[in-house]
Amino acid sequence: MRIPFFGRRKPTQTPAVPDSPLSLLDEVLTPTSNGEHMALRGADDIAAVLHEQTERAYSEAIHERASAARLNQTELHLQPGVINARGDVLADVLYLEAVLHGARDRRLDPALIVRLETAVDTGHDLVVTLAECAIATATATTPGAS
Known part of the structure; x- marks a missing residue:
């Protein structure tokens, strides 16, 4: 098809x-x-x-x-890659949100909608975790930061 x-x-x-x-x-x-x-x-x-x-x-x-x-020898060396990965994941999650909204609007299979909701929620969690990683690349190298 x-x-x-x-x-x-x-x-x-x-x-x-x-x-x-x-x-x-x-x-x-x-x-x-x-x-x-x-x-x-x-x-x-x-x-x-x-x-x-x-x-x-x-x-x-x-x-x-x-x-x-x-x-990647120091925390700061990791930063660009982590920020880039976060952007990729965020774009994918936003795309999946649109897919989820379309599935809901069309009243597609409820089990599929539940799986899409789980994927979107998990994706958002990953975006947050990657943002925390990006921040940690700077704070880990800042004197006195914890």
Whole structure:
């Protein structure tokens, strides 16, 4: 099934491995010529896409982990990355809030709405925690701060 994509980010438009057939994840994220995206109906297919997405994220994160370990030598070195991550999470949470409002307005499955509410609440908690981390990067290096 093909549907319009109303996501916050522009989805990936190239396969993970150039000149290879599209994976199921790439098929979901890559728009057709008219801008529609594939939506999956089967839980097994969705689980496979989520698994591939997780594997890809961990694979890409290996390089960031090594770089972060090498470059982040003091609390202040962490600050820009934490602030950037907070902004990304906040934007994602605000997008999920819009999805939640749309689901409520359309009276979609109540169990789905409860899960979206949980995701939004958890996201807001993460935004607050990341803000606290960002502040701690400055206060940890300020003489006399506690």
